[in-house]
Amino acid sequence: MKSLRSRFDVNGLVLPVILLLIWQVLAWRANTPLFPGPLQVAQSIAKLYPAILGELGHTLLRAAVSFVVAAVIFIPLGILLGRLRLLGALLEPAIDMLATLPPPAVVPIVMLFAGTGDGAKIVIIAYAAAVPLLMNTYEASRTIHPAANQVARVLNLTRLEAMWHIDLPASLPMIATGIRLAVSSALLVSVTSEMLLATNGIGVLIQRQQENFQIAGGLAAITFISLAGLIINSLVFEFEKRWLFWHYQGAGASGRGQTS
Amino acid sequence: MDRLLDARELAKAYGSGAKALRILDGISFSVSKGEFVSIVGPSGCGKTTLLMALAGLMKPDSGSILFQGTPLNGPSPGISVVFQDYSRSLFPWKTNLDNILFGMIRNPSMSRADKRRRGLELMDAVGLKGFDAHYPWQLSGGMQQRVAIARGLAAESELLLLDEPLAAVDAQTRADMQDLLLELAARFNQTCILVTHDVDEAVYMADRVVVLTRRPTRVDHEIPVDLGTRRDQITTREDPRFLEIRHDVMAAIRRFRAEVPLAEKA
Numbered sequence: 001m002k003s004l005r006s007r008f009d010v011n012g013l014v015l016p017v018i019l020l021l022i023w024q025v026l027a028w029r030a031n032t033p034l035f036p037g038p039l040q041v042a043q044s045i046a047k048l049y050p051a052i053l054g055e056l057g058h059t060l061l062r063a064a065v066s067f068v069v070a071a072v073i074f075i076p077l078g079i080l081l082g083r084l085r086l087l088g089a090l091l092e093p094a095i096d097m098l099a100t101l102p103p104p105a106v107v108p109i110v111m112l113f114a115g116t117g118d119g120a121k122i123v124i125i126a127y128a129a130a131v132p133l134l135m136n137t138y139e140a141s142r143t144i145h146p147a148a149n150q151v152a153r154v155l156n157l158t159r160l161e162a163m164w165h166i167d168l169p170a171s172l173p174m175i176a177t178g179i180r181l182a183v184s185s186a187l188l189v190s191v192t193s194e195m196l197l198a199t200n201g202i203g204v205l206i207q208r209q210q211e212n213f214q215i216a217g218g219l220a221a222i223t224f225i226s227l228a229g230l231i232i233n234s235l236v237f238e239f240e241k242r243w244l245f246w247h248y249q250g251a252g253a254s255g256r257g258q259t260s
Numbered sequence: 261m262d263r264l265l266d267a268r269e270l271a272k273a274y275g276s277g278a279k280a281l282r283i284l285d286g287i288s289f290s291v292s293k294g295e296f297v298s299i300v301g302p303s304g305c306g307k308t309t310l311l312m313a314l315a316g317l318m319k320p321d322s323g324s325i326l327f328q329g330t331p332l333n334g335p336s337p338g339i340s341v342v343f344q345d346y347s348r349s350l351f352p353w354k355t356n357l358d359n360i361l362f363g364m365i366r367n368p369s370m371s372r373a374d375k376r377r378r379g380l381e382l383m384d385a386v387g388l389k390g391f392d393a394h395y396p397w398q399l400s401g402g403m404q405q406r407v408a409i410a411r412g413l414a415a416e417s418e419l420l421l422l423d424e425p426l427a428a429v430d431a432q433t434r435a436d437m438q439d440l441l442l443e444l445a446a447r448f449n450q451t452c453i454l455v456t457h458d459v460d461e462a463v464y465m466a467d468r469v470v471v472l473t474r475r476p477t478r479v480d481h482e483i484p485v486d487l488g489t490r491r492d493q494i495t496t497r498e499d500p501r502f503l504e505i506r507h508d509v510m511a512a513i514r515r516f517r518a519e520v521p522l523a524e525k526a
Contacts, residue, residue, distance in 0.1 A: 148349070150317055150341070150343065155366060156336075170351075
């Protein structure tokens with residue numbers, strides 16, 4: 001995945017511009033509000049953007065809270081399961097099963113316990129974000145090279161110290177991949193869960209627009225959520241490059257380990 | 261003499277029943293304070309298994325290891341290890357200095373500033389002055405192993421185990437590193453056990469060589485290396501006594517190789 005800056009080079013813009021032009025021509029020929037072109041969408045954006053931004057704020061806040069909840073619980077849990085083999089082996093089948101369960105499918109069950117408010121949505125979104133976080137962290141911490149564990153044992157580290165000083169940093173590159181997947185997942189499920197049980201958020205806005213045949217308005221809202229996703233992904237990637245420089249640069253330098 | 265480590269009748273087998281692979285078959289030897297002992301044997305003779313047992317990373321099936329007079333059950337703060345695979349035993353997310361300071365994590369009596377000072381001293385001692393803020397992956401293999409050696413010394417353990425530390429570096433670097441290790445051992449009065457498959461290195465470095473048999477492994481014999489404390493890459497290696505000891509060790513190892521049936525060799 002590239003950063004925002006390098007993604008916006010001129011060559012990358014050619015295809016989208018062509019597609020927009022084709023879309024616009026088709027929209028003109030169809031000449032109906034049910035098939036708006038980019039210009040109508042732009043007009044809707046101009047008209048609706050205060051409302052869209054407000055709703056987007058609700059959505060992003062819920063997604064962010066849910067993501068943090070998931071990260072705080074499931075990254076440490078993944079490390080723990082990776083290090084305590086027995087526990088990992090015990091829980092792995094359950095995790096694999098839950099991982100394939102689509103988050104919207106648990107909505108009715110969550111509603112039983114948590115109602116339809118913010119709490120329920122946060123549970124569902126956090127569940128969606130938890131799967132890639134837990135699986136990547138667990139896999140990374142389970143597969144740490146035995147040499148690192150030998151160092152930990154020779155230095156008489158406690159289990160907790162080994163997890164903090166060795167397992168966590170050694171797992172970070174894979175955790176970062178999990179984080180990127182979890183962020184996308186959190187955004188996606190935020191919107192979905194709003195459509196199913198929300199009172200506010202961009203998901204509700206999109207649904208209302210479409211229910212009222214305001215297709216252009218719906219597309220305007222979708223444009224915003226896509227842009228938000230793009231910006232957030234790029235930010236995550238920037239952080240990753242900054243914190244995991246040793247992984248990216250170190251991997252490039254590892255080939256010259258034999259000479260002096 | 262002042263005994264530091266006593267290995268008595270160490271035995272270890274992998275698997276059980278008729279398929280059991282006996283690796284160690286009653287290994288006994290001892291190491292005194294301040295000594296540099298090399299352990300050398302034919303390929304596949306269980307040197308690594310022995311080293312793991314000495315480091316407390318593996319429990320032998322029978323026999324015991326007395327370290328400073330008490331039985332060794334698991335890793336001890338008194339024993340540090342320099343592993344062969346420096347690229348995996350150093351942590352890429354830590355700077356060289358932080359990697360070395362990590363070796364002092366079990367030394368609560370020292371203040372942060374003192375640890376830092378000692379860490380920098382050690383970097384100087386292994387010839388890496390000025391590389392403290394660099395990362396291991398920015399260094400060559402030989403330099404990385406110097407960081408690992410400094411980390412091994414940082415723990416100020418009574419015993420330093422060297423697990424073929426120079427097997428992965430090129431020949432010239434290797435000679436320099438042998439001299440560096442000898443100099444450091446003398447300077448810090450560090451007791452060392454070097455496990456290696458390189459006969460020349462074993463003899464050149466050690467005060468005493470312990471020669472192992474092939475699997476199931478016992479101690480074949482021991483030879484004191486009476487070449488004085490100052491060793492030189494050129495003159496020591498030409499010394500008739502060096503050649504005599506080298507001959508003795510090499511002959512023993514080749515004899516064990518010859519005893520292996522041809523089918524097993526392949």
